[in-house]
Amino acid sequence: MCNDCLTYCLNNSFSKHEGKTAISFFSDGKMETEVTYQDLDFDSNRMANCFLSSGVKKGDRVILFLPKSIGLIVAHLAFQKIGAISVPLNPGFKHFEMIYMIEDAVPYLILTGREQASIVKEINPKFNVMIIDCDIPYQDLDFFRSFKNEEPPTDIKPEDPGIIIYTSGTTGKPKGAVLTQKNLCHDAKNIIRIWEITKPDVICHALPLFHVHGLCFALHTALMTGAGVVMLDNFSPDDVVDILMQSEGKNACTVFMSVPSMYVKMMDFIGERSLNFDHIRLWTSGSALLLTKDFEKIRTVFGKEPVEREGMSETGMNFSNPLNGLKKAGSIGLPLPELQVKIVNPETHENLAPGLIGEIWLKGPGVTPGYWQKPEKTASAFKRGWFKTGDLGKVDEDGYYFLTDRIKNIIISGGENISPKEVETVINRLGNVLGSCVVGIPDEKWGEKVVAVVILKPGTSLDAEEIKKYCRDNIHKWKTPKEILFVEEIPKNRMGKVLRKEVKKLFSR
Numbered sequence: 001m002c003n004d005c006l007t008y009c010l011n012n013s014f015s016k017h018e019g020k021t022a023i024s025f026f027s028d029g030k031m032e033t034e035v036t037y038q039d040l041d042f043d044s045n046r047m048a049n050c051f052l053s054s055g056v057k058k059g060d061r062v063i064l065f066l067p068k069s070i071g072l073i074v075a076h077l078a079f080q081k082i083g084a085i086s087v088p089l090n091p092g093f094k095h096f097e098m099i100y101m102i103e104d105a106v107p108y109l110i111l112t113g114r115e116q117a118s119i120v121k122e123i124n125p126k127f128n129v130m131i132i133d134c135d136i137p138y139q140d141l142d143f144f145r146s147f148k149n150e151e152p153p154t155d156i157k158p159e160d161p162g163i164i165i166y167t168s169g170t171t172g173k174p175k176g177a178v179l180t181q182k183n184l185c186h187d188a189k190n191i192i193r194i195w196e197i198t199k200p201d202v203i204c205h206a207l208p209l210f211h212v213h214g215l216c217f218a219l220h221t222a223l224m225t226g227a228g229v230v231m232l233d234n235f236s237p238d239d240v241v242d243i244l245m246q247s248e249g250k251n252a253c254t255v256f257m258s259v260p261s262m263y264v265k266m267m268d269f270i271g272e273r274s275l276n277f278d279h280i281r282l283w284t285s286g287s288a289l290l291l292t293k294d295f296e297k298i299r300t301v302f303g304k305e306p307v308e309r310e311g312m313s314e315t316g317m318n319f320s321n322p323l324n325g326l327k328k329a330g331s332i333g334l335p336l337p338e339l340q341v342k343i344v345n346p347e348t349h350e351n352l353a354p355g356l357i358g359e360i361w362l363k364g365p366g367v368t369p370g371y372w373q374k375p376e377k378t379a380s381a382f383k384r385g386w387f388k389t390g391d392l393g394k395v396d397e398d399g400y401y402f403l404t405d406r407i408k409n410i411i412i413s414g415g416e417n418i419s420p421k422e423v424e425t426v427i428n429r430l431g432n433v434l435g436s437c438v439v440g441i442p443d444e445k446w447g448e449k450v451v452a453v454v455i456l457k458p459g460t461s462l463d464a465e466e467i468k469k470y471c472r473d474n475i476h477k478w479k480t481p482k483e484i485l486f487v488e489e490i491p492k493n494r495m496g497k498v499l500r501k502e503v504k505k506l507f508s509r
Helices: 006-016 037-053 070-082 095-105 114-123 181-195 212-225 237-245 260-270 292-302 375-381 420-428 464-474 500-508
Strands: 021-027 030-036 061-065 085-088 109-112 129-131 161-167 175-180 202-205 228-232 255-258 282-285 307-312 316-320 340-344 358-363 386-395 401-406 411-413 416-418 433-443 447-456 483-486
Touching (some): 006 037, 006 070, 006 181, 006 212, 021 037, 021 070, 061 070, 070 085, 095 114, 109 114, 114 129, 161 181, 161 212, 175 181, 181 212, 181 316, 202 212, 212 228, 212 307, 212 316, 228 237, 237 260, 255 260, 340 386, 411 447, 416 420, 420 433, 447 500, 464 483, 483 500
Parallel strands (some): 061 085, 061 109, 109 129, 202 255, 255 282
Antiparallel strands (some): 021 030, 161 175, 307 316, 340 358, 358 386, 386 401, 411 416, 433 447
């Protein structure tokens, strides 16, 4: 194992900071569990040996279909030590969504919470499932504690896959981006470097753990430096503000990583109050574009300019405004160390000059080697070693990058990527529906909100609330359309292609 491996870097940190509190876990706004770095090290060894005894081996995919919890984190660390591949999934996924994920990942084992277990068993009762009760405090979990706390003797290499993160696609079939040990290690080291994350830092963690933002950018980074993590089981604006207000003690936070919709909710909660957050040195924003007016409001409410950044499931973090220096509202900032960037004409692949809009291409040690079990998708995502992001953008005369649009039709609502095709597939399963089109339209609260136009079969009836309920029953609630219009025709060109821009205009009338 070498220092380019995430596992090596984490083990080194665990040994160096063994007596320090690593994670303070809050459930429903109240402190539930504290674990030290030594606890994480020994418990992940015990859990790794437990999983090895049950047949998990290097290279196996293991789905983490669990609520945010210390148990999830220790299991993830255990799989990294074995060389198994963590596949974190949204614990709110429904039956319809999980069928594809399981079929695609082909996991050896599925870890679930109690609520999630029934969904998996409904799909196939023969799946290899292990239930971790996340409703009880972590210290009460005992299924692994009888195993040895010695690290398993597994040879981990930089090119070995560490995690698979599923990213939505316009076809409705998500792609699993494979991130290697080297990808993950490089990404965390980059963030530590540019944001100057150190041992005295305490990171307020209110993000989900099934995305690169919460799992890699926040958690991996903190654990590699020996920083403290104040972790909430879910985002609640009042709970987060209460925690961020604490200026003394070991849970006094210095860093807050967030998405724009969280900031909006927190600022709505604060209202006209003037609160003191001077002890927090870094506020970051990513996963969706931050409106200029919200950038200015964050500076006013929280006392510092937010550091906007950009990343992808396939690449880790790519751009960031500088910690110390000019932060441009609306810009994703400057390229991170060792990242090569160029902007090209999407059709001719010619390099474009500053100021011109084109597709952003990337090359660097953080970029995925490809998509799980999708060689054709992998081949089409790369050109002469460059990863084609599918994002349109430009660079200004100062070297700051800006995203202007997306080539694909993915909707980003509250930091979540949503496939219109996936939502359309669910709506179209309703018996009275002839066809549908799902798009995203601008929304001050969510960045974009999901909306749909629907054509009903002649002589039938269905109201918007029935469609929304059906969606909520089959896919996660943030994918459910917030507005539905019933139309006689969906705008299309002569070739039968849906004109999504024209669909969006229907919601501005």
